[in-house]
Amino acid sequence: MEVFQGKASFKGVAIGKIAEMKKADTVVRRTHVDDVDAEIARYHAGKEMAQKEIMELHDKALKEVGEAQAEIFEVHAMFLDDFDDSVENIIREQNVNAEYAVATTGDNTAAMLAAMDDNPYMQARQTDVKDVADRVIRDMNGGSGSGNNFTEQVILVSDDLAPSETVQLDKSKVLAFVTRGGSTNSHTAILARTMNIPALCQTPVPANVDGKMGIVDGFKGCIIVDPDEETLKKYEEQAAAEEEKKRLLRELKGKETVTKSGRKIKLYANIGGIGDLNFVLENDAAGIGLFRSEFLYLQSNDYPTEEEQFKAYRTVAEMMAGKEVVVRTLDIGADKQVGYFNLDHEDNPALGFRAIRICLTRPEIFKTQLRALYRASAFGNIDIMFPMITSVWEVQQAKKYCEEVKKELHDQNIPFKDVPLGIMIETPAAVMIADELAEEVDFFSIGTNDLTQYTEAIDRQNQKLEKFFNPHHPAILREIQMTIDAGHRHNTWVGICGELGADPTLTEQFVKMGIDELSMSPSSILPVRKIIREMD
Ligand code: PEP
Numbered sequence: 001m002e003v004f005q006g007k008a009s010f011k012g013v014a015i016g017k018i019a020e021m022k023k024a025d026t027v028v029r030r031t032h033v034d035d036v037d038a039e040i041a042r043y044h045a046g047k048e049m050a051q052k053e054i055m056e057l058h059d060k061a062l063k064e065v066g067e068a069q070a071e072i073f074e075v076h077a078m079f080l081d082d083f084d085d086s087v088e089n090i091i092r093e094q095n096v097n098a099e100y101a102v103a104t105t106g107d108n109t110a111a112m113l114a115a116m117d118d119n120p121y122m123q124a125r126q127t128d129v130k131d132v133a134d135r136v137i138r139d140m141n142g143g144s145g146s147g148n149n150f151t152e153q154v155i156l157v158s159d160d161l162a163p164s165e166t167v168q169l170d171k172s173k174v175l176a177f178v179t180r181g182g183s184t185n186s187h188t189a190i191l192a193r194t195m196n197i198p199a200l201c202q203t204p205v206p207a208n209v210d211g212k213m214g215i216v217d218g219f220k221g222c223i224i225v226d227p228d229e230e231t232l233k234k235y236e237e238q239a240a241a242e243e244e245k246k247r248l249l250r251e252l253k254g255k256e257t258v259t260k261s262g263r264k265i266k267l268y269a270n271i272g273g274i275g276d277l278n279f280v281l282e283n284d285a286a287g288i289g290l291f292r293s294e295f296l297y298l299q300s301n302d303y304p305t306e307e308e309q310f311k312a313y314r315t316v317a318e319m320m321a322g323k324e325v326v327v328r329t330l331d332i333g334a335d336k337q338v339g340y341f342n343l344d345h346e347d348n349p350a351l352g353f354r355a356i357r358i359c360l361t362r363p364e365i366f367k368t369q370l371r372a373l374y375r376a377s378a379f380g381n382i383d384i385m386f387p388m389i390t391s392v393w394e395v396q397q398a399k400k401y402c403e404e405v406k407k408e409l410h411d412q413n414i415p416f417k418d419v420p421l422g423i424m425i426e427t428p429a430a431v432m433i434a435d436e437l438a439e440e441v442d443f444f445s446i447g448t449n450d451l452t453q454y455t456e457a458i459d460r461q462n463q464k465l466e467k468f469f470n471p472h473h474p475a476i477l478r479e480i481q482m483t484i485d486a487g488h489r490h491n492t493w494v495g496i497c498g499e500l501g502a503d504p505t506l507t508e509q510f511v512k513m514g515i516d517e518l519s520m521s522p523s524s525i526l527p528v529r530k531i532i533r534e535m536d
């Protein structure tokens with residue numbers, strides 16, 4: 001028995017046979033060619049085939065895992081479009097074969113992405129660009145299948161998994177993903193979260209595990225290869241207990257979130273994109289309390305257009321079928337950096353140019369998002385929420401932009417609804433003036449992640465400060481109470497969408513404090529519903 005420690009990107013326990021992902025052999029040799037035109041034509045034929053395949057993968061992903069995951073293939077198509085100049089130049093100048101020119105172009109682009117320290121999303125796309133190059137090379141040589149047609153359910157082990165590979169897999173056959181490389185930001189991690197199966201990355205599994213028995217422990221972040229009988233038995237019991245827990249919780253599906261004395265609480269889900277919707281529906285959220293819309297920007301290479309955003313918001317509104325969907329306007333800055341925003345370097349980004357501060361300074365970006373949101377409002381039950389508010393004038397200014405957008409849409413005869421507006425309460429300043437803010441908006445949602453950081457003066461990203469970071473600090477609990485009371489004095493409903501909202505040790509206390517809504521990652525919904533239904 002051997003244990004290999006990695007990083008868990010999604011929790012859970014999986015037991016089964018290990019299968020090493022088979023990759024097509026794309027070893028490329030550099031050879032001399034005389035007829036460079038024929039070589040360039042060969043490249044274009046391969047490229048055309050690759051383009052077609054990428055579009056097919058895009059459509060397959062769209063059907064199976066949603067638009068957010070499918071978008072990666074638009075990135076692939078874009079990488080491929082940019083190959084031409086470099087590939088043709090290498091073939092002509094060096095009189096070399098097209099395979100070599102494509103592989104070199106792929107490697108050079110990957111190196112360029114690797115250097116993008118300020119853009120982790122693009123940095124993580126190195127695997128994608130290499131995947132595109134490999135595809136073209138394969139297609140120039142007649143193409144080839146992946147050979148990953150499993151007959152039984154397996155723990156899939158691989159160096160790294162490109163989205164094009166995950167999308168081709170028969171997902172009903174995958175018990176868990178384990179990659180030697182990769183990051184928690186990778187699409188494999190996102191896919192695992194959507195599929196609700198454990199995933200590990202950066203796990204140093206040796207090459208000879210194919211066919212062996214394995215256990216993936218997503219709680220401890222490790223894989224056990226060839227477990228002994230005692231370990232296997234222990235994990236089988238744990239997996240059965242997990243399954244039983246899930247089964248019991250599933251019985252709560254369709255039931256109201258209400259205390260025995262009849263107090264109803266809105267139990268909503270937090271999402272980052274359309275790909276999370278399956279999970280929201282599966283866990284029976286009564287609505288979406290926080291759609292972190294900045295993920296649309298993080299997944300993109302340029303500002304998402306009004307049309308792209310409209311489609312995403314409309315899909316969420318339609319899929320939630322009339323249930324409330326709170327979309328937070330973009331919260332870029334601080335820990336969420338996007339290269340194309342060209343934000344200046346800041347010594348103190350958490351206290352810097354982020355969220356509503358960017359929106360009010362660059363209204364063209366803000367109004368594009370607001371137009372998309374108002375247009376989507378005609379298709380469901382959308383609320384708009386502004387992040388990082390500290391002053392009343394910010395809310396008034398944001399509302400002014402909403403009025404401008406509504407007037408434009410009205411003049412253009414484009415349908416929209418007069419959506420409820422709310423703000424995040426995530427700064428101590430907002431707590432202190434909550435009475436004044438409540439007069440301006442329909443709802444508050446307390447962002448305890450940032451509220452804790454700003455109240456305790458502790459950078460939420462700094463691991464060294466973990467022992468000082470206390471989400472249960474009495475100051476935070478008092479701030480929550482103050483916000484609820486201020487909101488209720490002005491008929492403004494109050495929720496929590498920070499991580500603390502899912503803390504089962506505080507659920508009863510929140511309900512007693514008068515909270516109206518709790519929004520959390522979908523997997524926490526049924527356990528919290530259980531607690532509330534057992535309360536008097
Ligand atoms: C929060 O600050 O609690 C919150 C929900 O927002 P985010 O974690 O996206 O900053």
Ligand code: MG
Binds near residue numbers: 387426447449450
């Ligand atoms: Mg926040």
